[in-house]
Amino acid sequence: MSRPLCTIYETRLDRPSLTDKRADFERLKDFFRREELSLSLEDLRKLPALLREGDFLLSPVVFHDERGVRILELQGKRCYGIALDIGTTNLVASLYDLVAERRLSTASLENPQVAFSEDILGRIHYAMLHGLDELHEALVDGVNRLVERLCDHSGIDPDGIYCATLSANTVMTHFLLGLEVRYIPVEPYIPVIHSPWLxxxxxxxFRINKKGLLYTFPNAGSYVGGDIVAGILATGLHKRQRPSILIDVGTNAEVVIGNRDWILVSAGAAGPALEGGILRSGMRAEGGAIYRIEINDHDRTIKYRTIKDEPPRGICGSGVIDLVAELYRTGIIDSRGRIRTKTSYIRQRDGESFIEITESVAISEREIENFLRSKAAMFTSIYVLVKSLGLEFSDIENIYIAGALGSGVRVENAQLLGMLPRIDKERYIAAGNTALKGSELVLANSDMLKEVRDIHGRITYHEMNTDGEFMRLFPSALFIPHAEPAILG
Amino acid sequence: MSRPLCTIYETRLDRPSLTDKRADFERLKDFFRREELSLSLEDLRKLPALLREGDFLLSPVVFHDERGVRILELQGKRCYGIALDIGTTNLVASLYDLVAERRLSTASLENPQVAFSEDILGRIHYAMLHGLDELHEALVDGVNRLVERLCDHSGIDPDGIYCATLSANTVMTHFLLGLEVRYIPVEPYIPVIHSPWLxxxxxxxFRINKKGLLYTFPNAGSYVGGDIVAGILATGLHKRQRPSILIDVGTNAEVVIGNRDWILVSAGAAGPALEGGILRSGMRAEGGAIYRIEINDHDRTIKYRTIKDEPPRGICGSGVIDLVAELYRTGIIDSRGRIRTKTSYIRQRDGESFIEITESVAISEREIENFLRSKAAMFTSIYVLVKSLGLEFSDIENIYIAGALGSGVRVENAQLLGMLPRIDKERYIAAGNTALKGSELVLANSDMLKEVRDIHGRITYHEMNTDGEFMRLFPSALFIPHAEPAILG
Structure with a gap:
């Protein structure tokens, strides 16, 4: 039976008698049948009176960790929890009623650290110059605002929140806990901690109940964060016999391959991500983002759709994949991403060629080149991981595509570009925000703590930076679809 | 190799490298090779800089618990500890330098709770009427004064003290931790807790370092306190093949019998203690206490000695034993403790007969009767325990006599009175303050934590209140030496 990480337990103890003289604390401890029971001294002082007033019936707020039980409140009335995904660009959170065991609401907010720098390295640099405090506080403030928004929306008091689960990449986890980040991006890439305690x-x-506890997913190094561990948990690939692949195309693309026996994660050099950063017109998959593009074979006119049908403000990952695939399919760009044909929407500016989709949304030849580096890194990472295990693409059960991109990507276009292996489309699964889902799973079921530890303990990582095979194959993968298309599957 | 409960560890970590990318925290954790390492978030935030400034050499203040290691300070300069024996009447403490591994000084102080009531029940009653706070604070204040005195004496700063070990009976432990005591003395005799955590x-x-930890010996019920567990540890009887007996004749006499396989403790009804309480002239074994008495066979004059040869202020336990034994030997009292002979120092006052030793130190016939109840309870407890195990006195390896009494008692007189079994005098061992010694042992050697837990887990207690054999034999034991002297051994 699964039980939430934290909840209220109706706790009816045996009354003491001359044949059962256990002390109050041990009586309570025995009830939970766990190795450890922790309680504050303050609550221990209140325990005898509470037990006897209530005829040995209590309703404590109980947090389950791996070893035992922590009583956060001797008499609880309500118990909520927050699952958090702290992304470099976005914070997403879900509020749960842990007594009713249901999700009340989900909300997101731009990571307030974006004001310091769009990318992680810029923020680390800022912290090195000005100290951690500003970035730590900005992030915590963002989390608090998000929590407040969820509470307002559901009409609950943040004081009723007794736990939060948090998945984030290694740097974000460090920022959130106020830990030094300066040694993460430089050789030999050492975080302060892999597995934070509660x-x-x-x-x-955090402005939740002052006795509330924060669970943080462990990282497996500077480049394999808790978000990836959470993602693995969310897909369940670690429990199945046949290997599956998880690709997180969020802010920093990483590739995981694994099954119930082993888990391998590509680390480093997976290339820049598809959203933001590499494209001036790039944006997250939210209202106004162009996410679908088709080019007419005959007149080469561009048709696009935006999320929520709002006026176009930029282009998101799935839109970029569609665009480049359609440009290639219709012969506007060649296999190296160079513009080969003149059409009405090709512009020259400052010596650069642009594809102008709308007045404000355009993509340059150089940006296409950057995109091709990303797709080359992604495919080559997948290929090298699969081969390093002596496997073929046909051995892969599922390929999970995580991130906001996941729900929108047209697999056939990604395959056409040589970005994803050419296996059955049915085996591609849009996994959504797996980092958040992992957080939610732990919140909803304390047994997941052990599963997370197992996953974490089984991860080995494969450094692409220094992999000879990766280096050898990467240049061929820069071509559309590939200079050696046979390896695409 | 034994190591103190808390000490400073020279900790030289491997420097990180591309082939050893463990995070700072896990690197530190691995150094200690224990299941758990705990550190405050505050210290985790300081860890990366400290490690790199010191070229991965640290000198942390390290507390060893059973499961792992707690770092109380990342860079320590000194580390002291306090072993405490919190008696109903006296507080005794030793100060240790845990780096040099030696005791610096020992001091004692009257338990400030004596001002509320001499005996435990009176204090519990006071707490029920006026709340716990006054008694809790008085006791903590006493401990703080004692610690201050030790620190002044050795010229150290209390801030350098990182741990304290504490043995006390169940009620004193509760008072010290500020826990409810009202349910301890009433049926079914339920303490708030048996095994307090750190x-x-x-x-x-406690006014020691604010990160300092307090270890409390566990109790095995309302009447078998941590002081008894500490006493067992101090004698080592729990490790030997042949059974031994421990008698603590402090404020509340209890009898322990045990070996490496089992431990049995008599609980309840061991009768009033020998010191204070039952005698108006009774006092602890300190300066001015009459501790030796001889009565001349011919002229029946009394000769006595006082501790430190100070003017007599009262009579301590060993003095009472000597006195009653000599009164009996010289025929002044009969086998029921009644005064049978007129001598110069027998006085009548308010219808009571007194033996007047000095102008201010006297013992009445009724007090002798009370003493005989104590000795009867003690002998009968020992006898019943030994017999309940199918043993004879000759099977007993040692009889440890703990308490201030221990060092002074004349075994032959106690045997003459039928208070102690008639076995070889060599097998009686004056064990001193075993409660303090137990505290000191844990402070000096963290492996003792496990031993204490083992002892605690093995204790069963034998309720004398409801034991038919005890009830049957007790009346005969009221006689000097016994109505059935054959059972004395």
Whole structure:
């Protein structure tokens, strides 16, 4: 039977008698049948009176960790929890009623650290110059605003929140806990901690119940963050016999391959991500983002759709894949991404050629080149991982595509570009925000703590930076679809 | 190799490299090779800089618990500890330098709760009427004064003290931790807790380092306190093949019998203690206490000696034993403790007969009767315990006599009175303050934590109140030496 990480337990104890003289605390501990019961001294002082007033019936707020039970409140009335995905660009959170065991609402907010720098390295640099505090506080403030928004929306008091689960990449986890980040991006890439313990939420400035606890997914190094561990948990690939692949095309693309026996993660050099960063017109998959593009074979006119049908403000990952695939399919660009044909929407500016989709949304030849580096890194990472295990693409059960991109990507276009292996389309699964889902799973089921630890313990990572095979194959993968298309599957 | 409960560890870590990319925290954790390493978030935030400034050499203050290691300070300069014996009447403490591994000094202080009531029940009653706070604070204040005195004496700063070990009876432990005591003395005799966890000393108001931890010996019920568990540890009887007996004749006499396989403790009804309480002239074994008495066979004059040869202020336990034994030997009292002979120092006052030793130190016939109840309870407890195990006195390896009494008692007189079994005098061992010694052992060697847990887990207690054999034999034991002297051994 699964039980939430934290909930209220109707706890009816045997009354003491001359044949059962256990002390109050041990009586309570025995009820839970776990190795450890933790309680504050303050609550221990209240325990005898509470037990006897209530005829040995209590309704404590109980947090389950791997070893035992922590009583956060001796008499609880309500118990909510927050699942968090702290992305470099976006914070997403779900609020759960852990007594009713249901999700109340989900909300997101731009990571307030974006104001310091769009990308992680810029933020680390800022922290090195000005100290961690500003970035730590900006992030915590963002989380608090998000929590407040969820609480307002559901009409609950943040004081009723007793736990939060958090998945984030290694740097974001460090920023959130106020830990030094300067050694993460430089050789030999050392984080302060891999597996944070349960932290008092108040120690981090979280405005939830002051006894609330924060669970943080462990990282497997500077480049394999808790978000990836959470993603693995969310897909369940770690429990199945046949290997599956998880591709997180969020802000920083990583590739995971694994099954119930082993898990391998590509680390480093997966290339820049598809959204933001490499494209001036790039944006996240939200209202106004162009996510579908078709080019007419005959007149080469561009048709696009935006998310929520809002006026176009930029182009998101799935839109870029569609665009480049359609440009190639219709012969506007060649296999190296160079513009070969003159059409009405090709512009020259400052010596650069642009594809102008709308007045404000355009993509340059150089940006297409950057995109091709990303797709080359992604495919080559997948290929090298699969081959390093002595496997073929046909051995792969599923390929999970995580991230906001996941729900929108047209697999046939990604395959046409040589970005994804050419296996049955049915085996591609749009997995959504797996980092958030992993967080939600732990919140909803404390047994997941052990599963996370197992996953974390089984991860090995494959450094692409220094992999000879990766280096050898990468240049061929820069072509559309590939200079050696036979390896696409 | 034994190591103190808390000490400073020279900790030289491997420097990180591309082939050893463990995070700072896990690197530190691996150094200690224990299941758990705990550190405050505050210290985790300081860790990366400290490690790199010191070229991966640290000198942390390290507390060893059973499961792992707690780092209380990342860079320590000194580390002291306090072993405490919190008696109903006296507080005794030793100060240790845990780096040099030696005891610096020992001191004692009257338990400030004596001002509320001499005996435990009176204090519990006071707490029920006026709340726990006054008694809790008085006790903590006493401990703080004692610690201060030790620190002054050795010229150290209390801030350098990182741990305290504490043995006390169940009620004193509860008072010290600020836990409800009202349910301890009433049926079914339920304490708040048997095995307190490690408590932040500051949570209890202890004025030592604010990160310091307090270890409390576990109790095995309302009447078998941590002081007894500490006493067992101190004698080592729990490790030997042949059974031994431990008698603590402090404020509340209890009898332990055990070996490496089992431990049995008599609980309840061991009768009033020998010191204080039952005698108006009774006092602890300290300066001015009459501790030796001889009565001349011919002229029946009394000769006595006082501790430190100070003017007599009262009579301590060993003095009472000597006195009653000599009164009996010289025929002044009969086998029921009644005064049978007129001598110069027998006085009548308010219808009571007194033996007047000095102008201010006297013992009445009724007090002798009370003493005989104590000795009867003690002998009968020992006898019943031994017999309940199918043993004879000759099977007993040693009889440890703990308490201030231990060093002074004349075994032959106690045997003459039928208080102690008639076995070789060599097998009686004056064990001194075993409660303090147990505390000191844990402080000096963290492996003792496990031993204490083992002892605690093995204790069963034998309720004398409801034991038919005890009830049957007790009346005969009221006689000097016994109505059935054959059972004395």
């Amino acid at each position: 932290i008092n939420a108040s120690e981090c400035g | 408590i932040n000393a500051s949570e209890c108001g």
